[in-house]
Amino acid sequence: QVQLVESGGGVVQPGRSLRLSCAASGFTFSSSGMHWVRQAPGKGLEWVAVIWYDGSNKYYADSVKGRFTISRDNSKNTLYLQMNSLRAEDTAVYYCARDMWVRGPSDYWGQGTLVTVSS
Amino acid sequence: DIQMTQSPSSLSASVGDRVTITCRASQGISNYLAWFQQKPGKAPKSLIYAASSLQSGVPSKFSGSGSGTDFTLTISSLQPEDFATYFCQQYNTYPWTFGQGTKVQIK
Numbered sequence: 001q002v003q004l005v006e007s008g009g010g011v012v013q014p015g016r017s018l019r020l021s022c023a024a025s026g027f028t029f030s031s032s033g034m035h036w037v038r039q040a041p042g043k044g045l046e047w048v049a050v051i052w053y054d055g056s057n058k059y060y061a062d063s064v065k066g067r068f069t070i071s072r073d074n075s076k077n078t079l080y081l082q083m084n085s086l087r088a089e090d091t092a093v094y095y096c097a098r099d100m101w102v103r104g105p106s107d108y109w110g111q112g113t114l115v116t117v118s119s
Numbered sequence: 120d121i122q123m124t125q126s127p128s129s130l131s132a133s134v135g136d137r138v139t140i141t142c143r144a145s146q147g148i149s150n151y152l153a154w155f156q157q158k159p160g161k162a163p164k165s166l167i168y169a170a171s172s173l174q175s176g177v178p179s180k181f182s183g184s185g186s187g188t189d190f191t192l193t194i195s196s197l198q199p200e201d202f203a204t205y206f207c208q209q210y211n212t213y214p215w216t217f218g219q220g221t222k223v224q225i226k
Contacts, residue, residue: 035215037163045155045163045206047215059213062120095162105153105168105210112162 002026002108004096009113012086022079022096022110030054030074033099035106036081038092048094049081052102064090086117121145121209125218131226136197140221142190142207151211154183154192157220158203166205167192197223 008020022034036048049060049070058070069082079096093114097106122145132138142152150170155163165174167183170190180195194201202225207218 044220045157045208045217047208047217050213050215061214100168103210105151105165105208107165107168107174109162109164 002098004098004108004110006094006096006110006113009094009115011116011118013119014087014117016086017084018086018115020081020094020113024077024079029077033102034072034079035097035099036070037095037097040092088117091115091117120214121148121212121216123207123209123216123218125207125221127221128219129222129224131224132197133226134197134199138194138197138223140192140205142218144188144209147187148209148211150186151209152185152190153208153210155206155208156203157206163206
């Protein structure tokens with residue numbers, strides 16, 4: 001069965017960096033586009049970034065462009081989100097999610113990892 | 120960016136009620152519309168994609184319709200496990216955008 005397991009969250013000071021990981025299993029990871037979506041405490045869902053199945057295309061929300069980098073290692077079935085210059089407004093649960101097809105909707109989501117940016 | 124507006128923001132309903140949630144896009148998105156259900160402390164669960172196609176394993180009491188800018192999610196007979204927050208999302212254009220959510224509460 002499809003499993004997505006995020007890790008790497010925690011408490012970090014403003015301006016510092018953090019790298020999130022999403023370990024995938026139960027499907028052919030190298031054939032699926034992958035997303036990061038976040039949810040601030042008590043708020044709605046905000047799409048963060050996508051990377052195509054082969055890493056050839058990446059797109060970002062304006063709110064993270066230039067600070068966050070999405071990447072993947074298909075040999076390790078793992079998705080990453082490098083987050084630099086973190087701000088208080090980046091505090092959220094971060095979910096990874098799988099594309100059903102290229103530029104398609106997401107079907108499976110991980111359980112999320114909490115990132116708290118605070119001094 | 121395409122703005123997605125859901126209504127209502129919240130509703131109270133009884134077990135067995137038929138419930139309809141609407142989602143409006145700020146510009147046409149064809150049928151590139153998905154619906155998700157989220158329960159407190161849990162990840163979103165995909166219900167519907169392509170405006171009206173049910174995800175595998177999702178009960179047929181859920182249905183979706185619409186195209187262009189106006190979409191609806193209907194729950195035909197509300198059950199206790201359906202009390203949750205529902206989000207629409209457009210995947211026509213990056214950045215993908217979500218509606219603000221509709222919280223379905225017990226009356």
